[in-house]
Amino acid sequence: HIVLFLRELYSRFFSFLSWVFLFAVWVIRWEEERYTDGSKWRFLEHKGPVFAPPYEPLPDNVRFFYDGKNMKLSAPAEEVATFFAKMLDHEYTTKDIFRKNFFKDWRKEMTPEEKSKLTDLNKCNFSEMNEYFKAQSEAKKQMSKEEKQKIKEENERVLQEYGYCIMDNHKERIGNFRIEPPGLFRGRGDHPKMGMLKRRIRPEDIIINCSKDSKQPKPPPGTRWKEVRHDNKVTWLVSWTENIQGSIKYIMLNPSSRIKGEKDWQKYETARRLKKCVDRIRAQYRDDWKSKEMRIRQRAVALYFIDKLALRAGNEKEEGETADTVGCCSLRVEHIKLYPKIDEQEYVVEFDFLGKDSIRYYNKIPVEKRVFKNLQLFLENKQPEDDLFDRLNTSILNKHLQELMDGLTAKVFRTYNASITLQQQLKELTCPDDSIPAKILSYNRANRAVAILCNHQRAPPKTFEKSMQNLQTKIDEKQKQLSTARKQLKTAKADHKRKAVQRIEEQLMKLQVQATDREENKQIALGTSKLNYLDPRISVAWCKKWGIPVEKIYNKTQREKFAWAIDMAEDDYEF
């Protein structure tokens, strides 16, 4: 007995120790390691990027025709031609700007002879190339299991070698360790640069960032890096300058990494601080609607929109460099319409503009009389293309916000309003007696409310109608099944019959819930809000409170990204 007792004591002691240890690890991982000098790490080691595979010239039997005549292209010209040929089925290639930009850049890659011969894109026939690539992708699909397995293994090997780095004491997953391959730029919306050639990135374009005491990544044989630097004030491992906009691209860590997780946590903590003082800020901007200064009134009305409608800040953009899209501060007169009275409502503002990614924002909302009067004032003597808020920009607004609360910027309102909406909707929609699938439907509905607030849209999936139909047939079948099962139960009141009925009822309910969920989600994208705006601790707490496994709302990747929240949040967490 004594031996058993000691054993028990030992095991308790060790389980206690391991608990202490785990807790310490948790604290170290999420609480410690705030460098006070702005540095992001002390040690960083990685293998550098993976480059795009080199161009493989087309076989001779794949021909290109100009003006009906077969023509063998030089390798550089041929490569660019294949980019276009691959996109032939896409609507892009019919657009004037796309064709014009492509042709201009293509000609730069041609030999002098090619340049003098190929003067009209309309006379170019890429169809054999196009068919060749279609056949190739078809062949890829038809590959044997073994061949597919081999490719998979090779990918896994590359991932193991290049996909991880050491940052401080952790091995971390890298987000995007492959360099973007060359191709034709496809902007979103009406982009003036669509069709331009995105050039191939070489080692000589690459800046490596790592710590001095690390093993430096080696450039491919016979090449060298543009630069190797040791800047621990930034988080990126690799950077290069892209040729379309001249902007810098980075290789950074995966969202599951310490450095991203901490930043994410910080973001939600800032939003929670806003929660504490949002009433004061709202009172202030309402007061500012009456200011004698125009710039203050504009600032106050803009902030009201950002708060109420979750609009983005709206930085100025260089004209002609990008698609014409706007956010709050860059709204123009042409983007709003004022209705003193419409459909029984007073002081209605109609918004209609293209926002980020050229997604349309359309909304008609009644506003306070004072806001309405201010808007009328802002519109006076202006042309449609003039700025609505001519005395305001994001930098002015953010400076003001900074004075109202440390760390406050326009986007914090989006985070705050998204998260608080989720929390409040979950409270409102979750019925304690509901089954798990019904509760998850409620969760999705709460998530959907946020997505609608943030205007997160998607193109309805091409197969949407069909997949809805399929689901409906399943439901019909299940209903038939249920009625037969019920009949059988009536004739023979056996226990297993009763159970069968119950089981089928459950299945039917599950299907119906699924159908509702899918229908409501037709044009709404939940992913962005889930990943970027909703404090994951709200969701984790909700799961704990109602006994819902976290896996039901977060998949593996999401659980990795939100590991910090899954660790932290208890069932009583309040945003």
Added chain:
DNA sequence: CCTGCGACTTGCATTCAAAGAC
């Protein structure tokens, strides 16, 4: 102030792979 740049987050679409239907 204004402008441009740099770093980092956000966002939709496409591609890929696993699950489910046949």
Added chain:
DNA sequence: GTCTTTGAATGCAAGTCGCAGG
């Protein structure tokens, strides 16, 4: 097993915001 469908992973464009330098 094979074909379809679906959800996850990836891709990369497009925002936000702070800061340096004139």
